[in-house]
Amino acid sequence: MRAKFAIPAVGVTLLLAAVPVVAHHSFAAEYDSTKPITIKGSFVKMDWVNPHSWIRFNVTGDDGKVTLWSAEALPPNGLYRQGWRKDSLKEGEEITVTGFRAKDGTATMWSSSVVRADGKKMFSGRADGEEGPPR
Amino acid sequence: MTFRLILSTIPAAVAAAALAVMPAPASAQSSKGQQYKAPRTPDGQADLQGIWEVRNSPDKDLEKAKGLIVEPKNGKIPYLPAALARKTSNEKNSAAEDPLNKCYMPGVPRINLLSHPFQIFQTPTQISIAYEYIHNFRNVYLKRDKHLDGIDFWQGDSLGHWEGDTLVVDVANFNDQTWFDKAGAYHSDQLKVVERYTRTGPDTLQYEATITDPKVFSAPWKISITLDRDTKPNARILEYECQYLADEAAKKKGN
Amino acid sequence: MRKGFLGMTAGTLAVGTILFLKPAPAAGQDTPPGPPREGGGRGGRGAGFGRGRSPLPPAGPFKRTADGKPDLSGYWNAANNGGAVFEVQKHPVARPGYPPGPGAIVDPPDGLIPYTPEYAKRAKANFDEHLADEPELHCYESGLPNQMYRQFGFQILQPAGYLVMNWEFMHAVRIIPTDNRPHGLPASTRLFEGDSVGRWEGDTLVVDTTNLNDRTWLDSAGNVHSDQMHVVERFTPVDERTINYEATMDDPKAYTRPWTVKFPLSRNMQPNYEIMEFACIEGNQDVHHYIEETGGKAKAVIP
Numbered sequence: 176m177r178a179k180f181a182i183p184a185v186g187v188t189l190l191l192a193a194v195p196v197v198a199h200h201s202f203a204a205e206y207d208s209t210k211p212i213t214i215k216g217s218f219v220k221m222d223w224v225n226p227h228s229w230i231r232f233n234v235t236g237d238d239g240k241v242t243l244w245s246a247e248a249l250p251p252n253g254l255y256r257q258g259w260r261k262d263s264l265k266e267g268e269e270i271t272v273t274g275f276r277a278k279d280g281t282a283t284m285w286s287s288s289v290v291r292a293d294g295k296k297m298f299s300g301r302a303d304g305e306e307g308p309p310r
Numbered sequence: 311m312t313f314r315l316i317l318s319t320i321p322a323a324v325a326a327a328a329l330a331v332m333p334a335p336a337s338a339q340s341s342k343g344q345q346y347k348a349p350r351t352p353d354g355q356a357d358l359q360g361i362w363e364v365r366n367s368p369d370k371d372l373e374k375a376k377g378l379i380v381e382p383k384n385g386k387i388p389y390l391p392a393a394l395a396r397k398t399s400n401e402k403n404s405a406a407e408d409p410l411n412k413c414y415m416p417g418v419p420r421i422n423l424l425s426h427p428f429q430i431f432q433t434p435t436q437i438s439i440a441y442e443y444i445h446n447f448r449n450v451y452l453k454r455d456k457h458l459d460g461i462d463f464w465q466g467d468s469l470g471h472w473e474g475d476t477l478v479v480d481v482a483n484f485n486d487q488t489w490f491d492k493a494g495a496y497h498s499d500q501l502k503v504v505e506r507y508t509r510t511g512p513d514t515l516q517y518e519a520t521i522t523d524p525k526v527f528s529a530p531w532k533i534s535i536t537l538d539r540d541t542k543p544n545a546r547i548l549e550y551e552c553q554y555l556a557d558e559a560a561k562k563k564g565n
Numbered sequence: 566m567r568k569g570f571l572g573m574t575a576g577t578l579a580v581g582t583i584l585f586l587k588p589a590p591a592a593g594q595d596t597p598p599g600p601p602r603e604g605g606g607r608g609g610r611g612a613g614f615g616r617g618r619s620p621l622p623p624a625g626p627f628k629r630t631a632d633g634k635p636d637l638s639g640y641w642n643a644a645n646n647g648g649a650v651f652e653v654q655k656h657p658v659a660r661p662g663y664p665p666g667p668g669a670i671v672d673p674p675d676g677l678i679p680y681t682p683e684y685a686k687r688a689k690a691n692f693d694e695h696l697a698d699e700p701e702l703h704c705y706e707s708g709l710p711n712q713m714y715r716q717f718g719f720q721i722l723q724p725a726g727y728l729v730m731n732w733e734f735m736h737a738v739r740i741i742p743t744d745n746r747p748h749g750l751p752a753s754t755r756l757f758e759g760d761s762v763g764r765w766e767g768d769t770l771v772v773d774t775t776n777l778n779d780r781t782w783l784d785s786a787g788n789v790h791s792d793q794m795h796v797v798e799r800f801t802p803v804d805e806r807t808i809n810y811e812a813t814m815d816d817p818k819a820y821t822r823p824w825t826v827k828f829p830l831s832r833n834m835q836p837n838y839e840i841m842e843f844a845c846i847e848g849n850q851d852v853h854h855y856i857e858e859t860g861g862k863a864k865a866v867i868p
Contacts, residue, residue: 223461224844224846225843225844225845225846250843251461251841252717252733252841252842252843255458255460255461255841259460260459260460260461261460261461261462262460263460351724351725352631352725359724412846413704413846414844414846415842415844429740431722431724431727431729432724433638433722433723433724436722438722438729438731440729440731440738440740444704445706445735445736445737445738445757445758446736447731447736447738449731449839449840451839454837454839461841463841463842463844464842464844465842544742544746544747544749546740546742546749546760547740548754548756549706549756549757549758551705551706551757553703553704553705554703554705554757554780557703
């Protein structure tokens, strides 16, 4: 199933050269590509690490309970080449993260894109969760 | 007979005389290398290429390495009072906390000061330094004039330019994860390093680095040290694979 | 699907997730190799090529260095490697996370590694039970020929007398003197990337590598070699955007005969492109955060 998304202004070759995707051991086994999700939350911080960066954000449930979510994203060089900078997101900013839920039911997801409070959409991983560059 | 002997020795004598008036081997050199004129790369840069290593690594404790810290004159790293406590605690817990003991990237200038050689390669747009220490490499960009914005690195982002025959490298975009030595000398993410590489002879390179970090130091401080070239024929750097060695040691312990 | 693999997959989740990143199969992997499909670039960092733009103009001839040799310098990647990075030999059956692919072996014609019985067993054991021992998970360099099809591309620098390759992945380095010097290391010195010496034969750079250790794999599927492996590579530029790459592996302990891989190296056409630092930190804080911030769920921990 292909998620509909705006094609980022990045070509196939750029991604072939520079953008990695999830470990084949981990993605298919860990994330459910048949269960796309979009979650709004309040940005806490980002860990720019290899092999995958992590976006941490607080999500308030209908019951008022706040859960810290972790969204897996591209490694630092991949993020940078997609236009991410360390100050791209501000603490407390409302962000909308789209991706795929972890199969284990924890507050974890793969993130394919993030929309900032100002409406800017930033590509953070392959949108349909599969291996390879974005379609 | 005597005459012929004299005649036959004249060329040798002339040669000997010529050698005697040539400049002394450049290894005994002034610290700025004023007398030595390095050969050129095809595009006219001073040629710094080769395999280089410090004679005696100061990595154990920069402040205890005689003559290494040339500014300030007292040879001590000028910590801000608030920063001293952390340095002391680092030093105390060095075995457990030295990032090098976890096989992390050494940072700059530490990576140039280890007991492992590195090899300098020069092209018109870039100088690439390959390190034996965990196969690190640093690329010094000669044609980019701005540091990257919004990303940091263990070894920083290096921009280079020439001042005469000295390569000056402006390093910024550091994270705060590395130490300068085993004794816990550390920095923040405000670190900036300006390196100077000057070839002072066929087999010597003078390496200087000025370290600035307003969050940790009350003033910039500077180190200066001589690197020796590996002159063996067909010399090459080898591999020091920290993690592999750690894994092998763990296996032996039965972990 | 074999139970062993599934079991291993679950166990390697954290390891794979935390430490290791696999590349995408190249787009157009199943189409014949050729210059990458791409449009003209706008230039600048982070900017790229829009899809659907007009293709690049036909490639011109390759440049030469001052000494008349082909100039191989620039940024390259092995985009069309037949899925070799997943499995170097033909792999017609999909696995979780990687599709079938032809691999990169052109000889023997069946596309399979001609293992000795003992090494066939080792390869199978890796695949069935030891995928978490993948060398790259431990921040090791990839060895040969694996390094050549590793993800994120590499830069070739060609100062006088050398070919230097810098990979973004694992910041791997290969230093190849091109002056036809002899190998000089004792047999007891074993290196992840071996000892390489190069010489030009016309416009082909022939690289001979010995002194490899046996700690690297040929791919992510666990295919192996012994420390007796000897590799001869041939880099032949075709035009300004393509180098034909070929490598022949011979290893009397692991293989019954030599075998050869072949695939093109394609130039990365993005203006102002640079290799960036890649810090591989085994057992890093990422593991720690992941465990904590997902409610302490037990994940496989790297030994």
